[in-house]
Amino acid sequence: MNLIYKGKTKDVYSLDHHQVLLKFKDDVTGEDGVFDPGANTIGLTIDGAGKSGLKMTQFFFERLSELGIATHYVSADLDEVSMVVKEATPFGKGLEVICRYRAVGSFLRRYGAYCQEGDQLDSLVEVTIKDDERGDPTISEDTLEMLGILSKSEYQELKKLTKQICDIIKAELAKKDLELYDIKLEFGRDKATGDLLLIDEISGGNMRVYKNGIYIAPMELEKDFLGAK
Template identity: 65%
Template sequence: MKLIFTGKTKDVYSLEDGNYLLQFKDDVTGEDGVFDPGANTVGLKIEGAGRAGLRMTKYFFDILQAEGIPTHYIGADIEKATMTVRPAAVFGNGLEVICRYRAVGSFLRRYGMYAKEGQPLDAFVEVTLKDDERQDPPISEDALHMLGILSADEYKVLKALTQQIAGIVKSVLEKKGIDLYDIKFEFGRVGENKEIILIDEISGGNMRAYKDGKYIEPLQLEKLILND
């Protein structure tokens, strides 16, 4: 097992069989000790966050697998906080794709002249570059195509998958009386036909969720979803 990448919330190892092992950490993104799924820095450490994130990721990847949605997921070891995945090539140096149902976070900071906090959004899809130096700038479909990061057809697939997967997560949360405000995904290409698949994770650290108008911390969200 060889360490090939050290991330903010996970480390990535290559395995002898060609697959990858993701080691989930207790670090979460945020600023000044406050959790923020849209932040590009580690803001704090929450004990148990790694295992909680993996439990929820496994739960949702199992649901997606049953729905026939392509992902990189192979298996997970909750105790070791590790997940085995298929290797996938990221778009460019990495993209984050956000599906927004409410105007909060960076969306509100950018568009606050027109948007009100918590204003409903119709599964708005936003793509940002993974670029810490430039604060993960948003990028349009045209720019993605012109810069050779992905094609116009690939963007359509990316957007459709984002809305489909976010809709599934939103539906699961609604059954628990929880409102999904936004969720962040990552995608990659696999195989000779360069199929687009979901990669990374689906956890409380990647979304904003509220219950009775109050924000739910990632660890609490995992308990509400999995322990009922």
């Protein structure tokens, strides 16, 4: 294996046959030692966070596969805390797609003059560009098209798929009386076929989940959702 990229929460290694290996770390995003799924810097290191995130990711990718949703997932190795995935090409230099069901986090910070914390949102989709230097700014459909990152038809396809995937995740969490407030997804195109794929991970580190109005931290979420193993 050859190291391709050292990321904040995962390292990426090349494999044969248009596949790569993702090695999950115990680093999580946040600021001043406090976890924040929307942050673009590493805030703290939590022992076991990588394996916890991989367990959640494996569950959701396998569930989505059962439902016919295309993802980059191939297999997971919990002992090695790694995942084999199809190699994908990002949109531009990378996009993050956020689906929001309640007003919290950066949404509340931006639009707090118009809403209260926890207000219901109707699976609102926002897109940000991955750019640490500029604070991962949000970007509109028109701007995505103007800059040649996504066509309007591709944007609509991405938006529709995001809502479909996030509604599935929300419903799975609800089976354990857990409420999804918001979640961050990433997409790319299969390098071999060009097909649109859900990529990256689906874990507590990418979402805000509450139970009876109380926020559940990522590792506690995994234990609550999958059960202690």
